[in-house]
Amino acid sequence: xxxxxxxxxxxxxxxxxxxxxxxxxxxxxxxxxxxxxxxxxxxxxxxxxxxxxxxxxxxxxxxxxxxxxxxxxxxxxxxxxxxxxxxxxxxxxxxxxxxxxxxxxxxxxxxxxxxxxxxxxxxxxxxxxxxxxxxxxxxxxxxxxxxxxxxxxxxxxxxxxxxxxxxxxxxxxxxxxxxxxxxxxxxxxxxxxxxxxxxxxxxxxxxxxxxxxxxxxxxxxxxxxxxxxxxxxxxxxxxxxxxxxxxxxxxxx
Numbered sequence: 001x002x003x004x005x006x007x008x009x010x011x012x013x014x015x016x017x018x019x020x021x022x023x024x025x026x027x028x029x030x031x032x033x034x035x036x037x038x039x040x041x042x043x044x045x046x047x048x049x050x051x052x053x054x055x056x057x058x059x060x061x062x063x064x065x066x067x068x069x070x071x072x073x074x075x076x077x078x079x080x081x082x083x084x085x086x087x088x089x090x091x092x093x094x095x096x097x098x099x100x101x102x103x104x105x106x107x108x109x110x111x112x113x114x115x116x117x118x119x120x121x122x123x124x125x126x127x128x129x130x131x132x133x134x135x136x137x138x139x140x141x142x143x144x145x146x147x148x149x150x151x152x153x154x155x156x157x158x159x160x161x162x163x164x165x166x167x168x169x170x171x172x173x174x175x176x177x178x179x180x181x182x183x184x185x186x187x188x189x190x191x192x193x194x195x196x197x198x199x200x201x202x203x204x205x206x207x208x209x210x211x212x213x214x215x216x217x218x219x220x221x222x223x224x225x226x227x228x229x230x231x232x233x234x235x236x237x238x239x240x241x242x243x244x245x246x247x248x249x250x251x252x253x
Contacts, residue, residue: 103172
């Protein structure tokens with residue numbers, strides 16, 4: 001196989017899988033790892049892939065910006081509805097406490113909270129707060145509201161979370177890989193997400209499969225902090241296996 005043909009094949013494979021390692025590519029195409037690194041460097045210069053530590057990801061896998069909440073609300077809507085419906089199985093019993101993180105998937109959990117069960121709901125999301133107001137024992141974190149996500153951020157929110165211990169945290173994320181963990185573009189939002197993960201006895205990540213294989217600027221938790229991942233049936237089988245190897249219960253909705 002000529003170098004150009006191999007590079008075309010590598011680009012196609014990365015586009016299909018989202019992420020591949022240098023050693024896997026070397027085994028697949030029966031070349032040295034040095035040859036693979038030269039191929040990846042050439043593809044990176046063309047903008048077809050992005051080199052990362054130990055391998056490469058698709059050009060779309062590293063997110064450099066955020067879409068507004070109204071746009072994300074309609075993205076993968078059916079998958080998000082199924083994920084939210086499956087996630088409520090992890091709600092605590094009578095008198096329990098939950099955190100609903102900011103995000104379009106976590107917001108879908110709010111109207112599914114049972115009205116015949118007394119729950120304390122903590123949130124940093126303005127849309128979630130609006131959906132839970134008057135229905136549950138609601139605590140909204142204080143701080144600055146980011147317009148693009150309508151999430152409360154800042155030191156006040158982080159400090160409040162540091163003093164809490166809740167039964168379950170339902171966490172959203174912009175991106176998820178085994179190597180970079182859960183990540184998001186904004187450092188302030190990442191700080192709040194990190195604090196809410198730390199204060200929960202059970203961490204349930206709700207993320208559609210488009211988030212898997214992507215890496216964003218700021219990692220706020222490693223995959224080892226995740227107890228349960230609720231996602232959709234387009235999850236790459238390799239990622240499914242990799243997450244389970246980290247002790248994560250993977251629920252496909």
